[in-house]
Amino acid sequence: MLEEYVSEMMQCTSCSFCTVTCPVMNVLLTDASSPRGRVQIAYGLYTGELEPDKSVAKRLYECTTCGMCDSTCPSGVHIVDVIKAARKVVYPQLAVEKQKNFAGNISEKGHTYGEEKEPIWAFTGFAPKEKAEVAYFMGCKVSAETGHAQGIAAVNLLKYLEENFTTLDEVCCGAPLVNVGAPEEKIRAQMEKNLGEIRKRGVKKVLFSCPSCYYMFAKVYPNHTDVSDIEFQHIVEYLDEKGLKPEDFEAGTEPITYHDPCHLGRVFGVYDAPRNLIKSIPNADYKEMEHNRESSLCCGAGGSLALYEPSLTKKMADRRIAEAGERTIVSACPNCIGNFSKHTKAISIEELLWDMLRR
Ligand code: SF4
Numbered sequence: 330m331l332e333e334y335v336s337e338m339m340q341c342t343s344c345s346f347c348t349v350t351c352p353v354m355n356v357l358l359t360d361a362s363s364p365r366g367r368v369q370i371a372y373g374l375y376t377g378e379l380e381p382d383k384s385v386a387k388r389l390y391e392c393t394t395c396g397m398c399d400s401t402c403p404s405g406v407h408i409v410d411v412i413k414a415a416r417k418v419v420y421p422q423l424a425v426e427k428q429k430n431f432a433g434n435i436s437e438k439g440h441t442y443g444e445e446k447e448p449i450w451a452f453t454g455f456a457p458k459e460k461a462e463v464a465y466f467m468g469c470k471v472s473a474e475t476g477h478a479q480g481i482a483a484v485n486l487l488k489y490l491e492e493n494f495t496t497l498d499e500v501c502c503g504a505p506l507v508n509v510g511a512p513e514e515k516i517r518a519q520m521e522k523n524l525g526e527i528r529k530r531g532v533k534k535v536l537f538s539c540p541s542c543y544y545m546f547a548k549v550y551p552n553h554t555d556v557s558d559i560e561f562q563h564i565v566e567y568l569d570e571k572g573l574k575p576e577d578f579e580a581g582t583e584p585i586t587y588h589d590p591c592h593l594g595r596v597f598g599v600y601d602a603p604r605n606l607i608k609s610i611p612n613a614d615y616k617e618m619e620h621n622r623e624s625s626l627c628c629g630a631g632g633s634l635a636l637y638e639p640s641l642t643k644k645m646a647d648r649r650i651a652e653a654g655e656r657t658i659v660s661a662c663p664n665c666i667g668n669f670s671k672h673t674k675a676i677s678i679e680e681l682l683w684d685m686l687r688r
C-alpha cells in the first residue's frame with residue numbers, strides 16, 4: 330500500500346509549509362509530529378530504514394486526518410493518504426486496545442460502540458420504506474455522539490419538507506476502520522452491506538449528517554466499486570437547496586458560532602450552505618470564530634486520535650473552545666459536537682434548525 334505513494338513521498342521538499350499549519354504540531358511542537366515528519370516516517374517504513382515500533386506508531390496515530398496539511402502543501406503530496414497507508418503497516422502490532430476494540434465492534438456488530446442495541450434507524454422512529462429515491466444515512470457516530478438527537482432532528486426536517494425519503498438498515502460506513510489502518514477486507518465488508526441495502530430500496534440519492542460517512546461513500550467507496558448510479562450529499566447542502574425561508578423560523582437565537590468540520594470543509598468545500606441556513610433564522614445572534622472556513626481549526630477528535638491520545642484531543646478542543654468564547658458551537662459533524670459537548674455547549678445544525686422552526 331505504501332508503495333503506491335513512493336513518488337509522492339519523494340516529492341516532499343521539506344519546505345515546512347505544512348508544519349506551521351498542522352494543529353497537532355502546534356500543540357506538540359516537535360518536528361516528528363509535523364506532517365512532513367510523518368511523511369518521512371512513512372518513507373522510512375517503506376524503505377525498511379525504520380522498524381514499526383511504538384514511537385513510530387505514536388507519530389502516525391497522533392494525527393486527526395484534518396487535511397490542513399494537504400491543502401497547504403505546494404508539492405501536491407497527499408499527506409493524509411500517506412499517513413493512512415502507513416497506519417496499515419503499524420496497525421496489526423501497534424494499534425492500542427481501544428482502537429482494536431472499536432474496529433472489532435464494527436466488524437462484529439455493525440456499529441462503533443458494541444453494545445447490543447436496536448438498528449440505527451430505530452432511534453429516529455422512522456422505519457425504512459421498501460422503495461424511495463432519497464435515503465437518509467444516519468451513521469453510528471450520530472447515534473453515539475449526539476444521543477441520536479442530530480439524526481432525529483434530520484428526519485424531522487425531511488418530514489417537515491414533505492420529502493419522500495427512507496431511512497436505511499445501515500451499518501457503520503467503515504470510516505473508523507480506515508482511520509486506524511484496519512485491513513481492506515473489513516472496510517469492503519461494510520461497504521458491500523451498505524450499498525446492497527441502498528440498491529435494494531431503489532435509492533438514487535443518499536443524505537448524510539456525518540461528514541466522515543459522506544467522505545467514505547463519495548471518496549473511498551469509488552476506489553473499490555462503481556457507485557456512479559448513486560448521488561451523495563451532506564444534508565446541509567440538501568436543506569440549503571430546498572431554501573428554508575426566514576418566515577419558517579422563530580426570530581433570534583442565543584449567541585452562536587459555526588465550526589467547520591474538517592471533511593465537510595476542506596474535502597468537499599461546503600462552507601456556505603450551513604451559514605445560509607443559520608442566516609435564514611431572523612436575528613440570529615451569529616458571529617464567526619477567528620479561524621473559519623478554509624482556515625478552520627480541527628476539533629481534535631478525528632482520525633481516531635480521541636481513542637489513541639484523548640489528552641491531545643482535549644488540548645486541541647480547548648483551543649477551539651477558547652475561540653468560541655461564551656457562544657454555543659453549532660456544527661454539522663457528530664464527532665465535533667460530541668467532542669465539544671464534553672467541555673462546552675455544542676449542538677448540531679439539524680437540532681438548531683428543528684428547534685427554531687415554526688411548526
Ligand atoms: S492531517 Fe491535520 S493533524 Fe494530520 S498531519 Fe495533516 S495537518 Fe497535521
Ligand code: SF4
Pocket residue numbers: 340341342343344345346347348364365368401402403404405406408
Ligand atoms: S508542505 Fe509538502 S513539500 Fe512541504 S514539507 Fe510539507 S509535505 Fe513536504
